[in-house]
Amino acid sequence: MPDEKPILKLPSVGIDPLLLDAYREYEGSLVQGVHAEDFASTDPSASTLPTQQILATIAVLPFSDAAGGSDSEYFAEGIAEDILTELSRFRNLLVIARNSSSVFRGKNLDIKAVSKHLKVDYIATGNVRRAGNRIRVAVQLTYAPSGHEVWAERYDRDIVDIFAVQDDIVRTVAVTLESRLGQAIANQAAPRSVPSLAAYECLLLARKFAEVHDPDRAMPYAERALALDPSSSQAHAMISHCAYTKWLREPDDEILQKMVQSAHSAVLLDPGNASAHAILGMALTSQRKYDEAGSHLERALSLNPGDTKALAYHSEWLLRMGDAEGALRTLDDALLRDPIPPPWHWEIRGLILILLEKYADAIHAFARQTKQFWYIAAYLAICFAKLGRIDEARTELRKALEVVPDHNLLRFRIVDEFQSQSFREKLSEGLTLAGLD
Structure with missing residues (x-):
């Protein structure tokens, strides 16, 4: 094998350096408020299990930036998150949600301890190395109870093929875990609306801030992504999500209308985007258009049964409709997949408990x-x-x-x-x- 070219620390594509500073300032904020008891707060036997047969449970931990300390760390984590999202499409896999798996990052993790906290059979880890116009993604799949590495692969691609790399990884991991179903399961991976690379990076950072309910910092990223790729369903969905977090803070009807319009645009651009249907369902719920909201939330869960945000939104919808017990069961399903949930999970649970x-x-x-x-x-x-x-x-x-x-x-x-x-x-x-x- 020829010697590798030296790794270059490149500026992030299409991102304002000042906003990157803001990202660094927020690094780690997603786990603020996590309590020690969160790691042991979920007893699967006490939650409602999904109705389908689960063949394996898996956590995809944040990928690391192999260059170390560069501005591409969030990019590496974003690849891991998208792999997690794609894996959660498979009904026979129980995939731990990002908020829980993101707590565990670093090079010296105790895989057995992580698997105990998250209650999983398999753990996927990896790293990303960017050099010039090339990218290398290395992935390992470990059987957690024994610590045995059951599969590892390395992907070298031109940077323009990053999404093809991701799809390769998803299909390979799916086949490894579900050998009895083989390629038929892997082929169920739905095609996505793939934005340009610069827009994609903007979306990753927008998501960082939106999930900690900071719309003022998230919205500039989402708007930049939309400007770079106006046809991106994901960008419209992110605009809607940012509007939602702002509306929670400032209950203004104009903000809510922006949330609804952006979510509608996201669904029209990509009817197969589960996240778009989920945020539209929440927007319509907030407008008290319950029948229409329910159909979009059900569509979101049909497209991606493992989407914990869609499950939480559906739980709130059930509560608004008068079914507190059903809402709690649905939220427990989300907690099973995301045992260290985002903070907003607790406000939904709190309202259920009031009722x-x-x-x-x-x-x-x-x-x-x-x-x-x-x-x-x-x-x-x-x-x-x-x-x-x-x-x-x-x-x-x-x-x-x-x-x-x-x-x-x-x-x-x-x-x-x-x-x-x-x-x-x-x-x-x-x-x-x-x-x-």
């Missing part, structure tokens, strides 16, 4: 959401009031009124989103007990 009249448990759940939005303050006011802790209830109610000062509007926004009359009455009664006129 199941488990107020102390709901308070604990809300405390694990790192972004304490105005509506969480209102939910906490209800919990404290129902538990007779009136002073604490009034303190939380004042926080909610700072954002939505009109008492009638606050009650409307908290209560009217539910189809169930009993749920409406329960929440309204709690707000009154907390001191809302």
Whole structure:
């Protein structure tokens, strides 16, 4: 084999260096608020298992940048995340979601310990090396109980073929894990709307910030991606997601309308984009268009049964429709695949627990959401009031009124989103007990 060319530290394609500095500042923020108990908080026997037969469980850990410390680290992690997303399309694999697997990064990981925390059979690791116009992706698949490496491969490609590299890896891993189903399973990998490389890098960074509910930092990346590749379904979906996180903070109808329009565009550009259907389902749920929302959420889960965000959105939709028990089962399915979930998982769980009249448990759940939005303050006011802790209830109610000062509007926004009359009455009664006129 000829000697390799020296590795060059290249500037990221199409990315403003100032925004890259912002990314570095946020590195590690996705695991803020993770508690030690999170690693042992999920008992699979206590959760609702997927109805299909699971042949193997796998975690795809963040890939590393082989050059070390370069601006391409997020690019390496993005490749791993997209591999994870593609693997989750296969109904016979239980794939641990990104938020849980991203906690474990580094070169000296104890594979057996990681597998114990995530409760998986197989762990995929890898690294990416970029040199000039060439890229090398190395992937290893380890059987976790024994620590035995069952498969390893290295892919060298021109940088323009990075998406072909990813598809090669997905198919090879799928065949290795599901040998009984062979290439028939691997061929189910759905084609995606592939943006240009620069737009793709922008999307990776937008996703970093959006998932920690920082739309102000995420939106410039999403808008840049859309400008670079206007036909990208993924870029439109990311714009919608950024609008959603902004709307949660600022309940303005114009922001919500932007979320809906961008999600519609994403679905029109790629009807097979599960993430686009999921965010459109959440947007329509927020507009109280429940029937249409449900059809898009079901489509998202049909396209990608392992999409934990779609499962969480579907859980919230079920709750809005009046099915608290079904919502909790669906959220438990998501937790099975993502045992260290993103912080916003806990606000959905907290609301479910309120409507199941488990107020102390709901308070604990809300405390694990790192972004304490105005509506969480209102939910906490209800919990404290129902538990007779009136002073604490009034303190939380004042926080909610700072954002939505009109008492009638606050009650409307908290209560009217539910189809169930009993749920409406329960929440309204709690707000009154907390001191809302």
